[in-house]
Amino acid sequence: MRIPNLKPLRNLDLLRNLDLPRTIRSVSDYVRHFRRNIGTRIIALLIAVGLWVFVNAGQRGAVETLSVPISYRSIPPGLVIVNHPPDFVKIEVAGPRTLLSLLDPERLTVRLDLANVPTGRSDLKLSPSIFNVPRQTSVTRITPDEVHVDVDRIVMRELPVHLEVDGQPEPNYEINAIDLRPPVVAVSGPSRYVLALQRIDTEPLELKGESNDVEARLTLISPDPNVHLGANRVQVHLDITQVIANREFKGIPVEVRDTDFKFRVSPQKASITLRGPAVKLDGLDPKGMVFVDAKGGDPGAHEFPVQVDLPDGMQLVKQNPAHVRVRIYKQKRIDINDGKTS
Numbered sequence: 001m002r003i004p005n006l007k008p009l010r011n012l013d014l015l016r017n018l019d020l021p022r023t024i025r026s027v028s029d030y031v032r033h034f035r036r037n038i039g040t041r042i043i044a045l046l047i048a049v050g051l052w053v054f055v056n057a058g059q060r061g062a063v064e065t066l067s068v069p070i071s072y073r074s075i076p077p078g079l080v081i082v083n084h085p086p087d088f089v090k091i092e093v094a095g096p097r098t099l100l101s102l103l104d105p106e107r108l109t110v111r112l113d114l115a116n117v118p119t120g121r122s123d124l125k126l127s128p129s130i131f132n133v134p135r136q137t138s139v140t141r142i143t144p145d146e147v148h149v150d151v152d153r154i155v156m157r158e159l160p161v162h163l164e165v166d167g168q169p170e171p172n173y174e175i176n177a178i179d180l181r182p183p184v185v186a187v188s189g190p191s192r193y194v195l196a197l198q199r200i201d202t203e204p205l206e207l208k209g210e211s212n213d214v215e216a217r218l219t220l221i222s223p224d225p226n227v228h229l230g231a232n233r234v235q236v237h238l239d240i241t242q243v244i245a246n247r248e249f250k251g252i253p254v255e256v257r258d259t260d261f262k263f264r265v266s267p268q269k270a271s272i273t274l275r276g277p278a279v280k281l282d283g284l285d286p287k288g289m290v291f292v293d294a295k296g297g298d299p300g301a302h303e304f305p306v307q308v309d310l311p312d313g314m315q316l317v318k319q320n321p322a323h324v325r326v327r328i329y330k331q332k333r334i335d336i337n338d339g340k341t342s
Contacts, residue, residue, distance in 0.1 A: 061095070061096070062094070062095070062100055063092050063094050063100075063140065064092070064093050064100040064101075065090065065092050065093075066092075066103060066105045066108065067088045067089075067090055067105060068088060068089050068090075068091055068105050068108045068109065068110060068131070069088055069105065069106065069109045069110070070085070070086060070087055070109070070112060070147065071109055071110065071111045071112065072085065072112050072114055073111060073114065074113050074114055075114045075115075075117070075151075076114075076115065076117070078154050079117070079119065079152070079153055079154065080151070080153075080154050080190055080226060081114075081149055081150065081151055082150050082151070082152045082190045082192070082193075082226055083149065083150035085147050085148060085149050086144065086147060089110060089126060089142060089143065089144065089147075090142075090143045091108075091131060091139050091141065091142050091143075092139070092140045092141040093131075093133055093137050093138070093139055093140070094137065094138055094140045095133075095134070095136050095137030096137070099134050099136060099137050100137065102134070103133070103134075103137075107132070108131050108132060108133065110126065110130055110131070112124055112147065112149075114149065114151070117149065117151050118151070119151050119152055119153055120150070120152075121148060121149070121150045121151075122148070122149045122150075123146055123147075123148055124146065124148075125145065125146055126142050126144070126145050126147060127142075128140075128142065152190035152191055152192055153191050154188060154189065154190065154191070155188065155189070155190075155191045155194050155195060156186060156188040156194070157186075157187050157188075157194055157195075157197070158184045158187070159184060159185060159187050159197055159198070159199055160183060160184050160199050160200070161180045161182065161183055161184060161185055161199070161202065161220065161234050162199040162200065162201050162202065163178055163180060163202050163205060163218075163236060164201050164202050164203065164204045164205065165204065165205050165207060166204035166206050167206050167207035167209075168207055168209070169207055169209065169210050169211060169240050170209045170210060170211040171209075172242060172243045172277070172278040172279040173210070173240055173241065173242055173243060173279075174240070174241065174242075174243045175238050175240055176239045176240065176241040177238075177239040178236070178237070178238060179236070179237040179238075179239070180234055180235070181234065181235045182231060182234065185200050185220060185229055185230050185231050185234075186229070186230030186231075187200065187227060187229060187230070188227070188228050188230075189224065189226045189227035189228055193223065193226065193227050194227060197223060197227075200220055200221070200222075200223075201220075201221050202218040202219065202220055202221065202234055202236070203218050203220075203221060205218060205236060205238075210238075210240055211240060212240060213238060213239055213240055214236070214237070214238040214240060215235075215236070215237055215238075216236045216238075217233055217234070217235055217236070218233065218234055218236055219232060219233055220232060220233065242277035242278065242279055242280075243277065243278040243279075244275065244276065244278070245275070245276075245277075245278040246273055246274070246275045246317055247273065247274055247278075247284075248271060248272070248273045248318075249271065249272050249273075249274065249284075249286040250269075250271040251269050252270050252271065252272065252287065252289065252290045253268065253269055253287070253290070254267070254268055254270050254290050254291065254292060254306060254324055255288065255291040255292070256291065256292055256294050256304075256326060257291050257292070257293055257294065257295070258293055258294055259294040259295070259297055259328060260332050260333060261297075261299060261328045261329055261330065261331065261332055261333065262328070262329040262333050263294065263326050263327060263328045263329065264326070264327045264329075265292070265324050265325070265326050266324060266325045266327075267321060270290045270306055270319060270320060270321060270324075271319070272286065272289070272290065272308055272316065272318065272319045272320075273316075273317040273318040273319070274310070274314050274315065274316060275314065275315040275316075275317050276311075276313050276315060277313060280311070280313060280314070288309070289308055289310070289311075290307070290308055290309075290319075291307055292304035292305065292306060292307065292324055292326060294326060297326070297328050298328065299329055299330045300327070300328060301325065301326075302326045303323050303324070303325050303326070304323065304324060304326055305322065305323050306321060306322055306323060306324055
């Protein structure tokens with residue numbers, strides 16, 4: 001005898017025992033509750049998605065380029081760096097973006113210890129290990145990857161001060177003497193520069209046709225930024241005087257003085273060379289300056305020394321002739337004409 005399947009009958013009994021209206025109300029309440037909070041749920045979902053994207057994007061590999069300062073320290077006493085090594089080095093750092101965004105170039109400063117550096121040129125290799133970057137990041141490139149440092153010993157000397165002059169005094173005037181205070185200055189710096197120096201120049205002193213003494217205070221010029229001077233300025237005094245020169249005057253008539261008689265002079269003209277201020281020589285008329293004194297000379301032939309009546313401030317350098325022949329006649333001059341040949 002076949003036994004019928006009782007499972008459908010049991011499901012039917014469950015449906016009969018189910019409170020259908022109550023179940024429907026519960027589902028409706030859930031739907032209404034879900035709809036009422038749908039905005040909040042969507043916002044929460046978007047925030048979660050955003051956080052997921054941010055975290056995953058931050059973990060992806062990236063590269064950051066930084067300009068990192070270089071500090072040169074512990075230079076031994078008596079030594080100095082004479083070249084201009086770089087103050088910054090450019091590096092590329094690879095790693096997660098979240099970590100790269102936190103990098104501070106100042107905290108990555110490269111500190112090069114020069115305590116044992118010798119004189120001359122040294123090549124310092126820069127390796128990734130000297131940069132204090134966070135874990136999970138690495139330095140992939142360094143530019144430049146080598147720093148050149150040129151070191152020299154410091155020496156000290158005393159050198160004379162030299163006055164630089166731009167321009168000229170007034171024509172026929174010149175600089176007679178220069179007084180510099182201090183006349184010498186202490187100089188210190190790299191031996192390659194200091195030992196090659198012969199003097200320390202001043203800034204140019206401008207002259208614009210001065211005829212009187214000049215006082216000025218001028219700056220001393222260092223020949224190199226690494227060369228240090230014991231004084232920065234110098235006091236200058238210029239003694240400006242008239243130019244002293246020689247000038248030759250030719251063809252000057254020889255006058256005969258202190259005689260009442262007629263006379264004849266041979267030679268009748270002379271030449272002289274005078275020394276004195278050029279400004280006076282330029283305007284000097286030598287006429288009447290050359291003469292012979294015939295006082296007490298009787299009629300007859302005589303030889304008299306040639307004399308020169310010098311203006312104030314003039315010196316006689318040379319004259320020609322030194323003597324002249326004068327023939328004095330017995331006839332007296334009717335009209336005495338200031339010693340001219342009669």
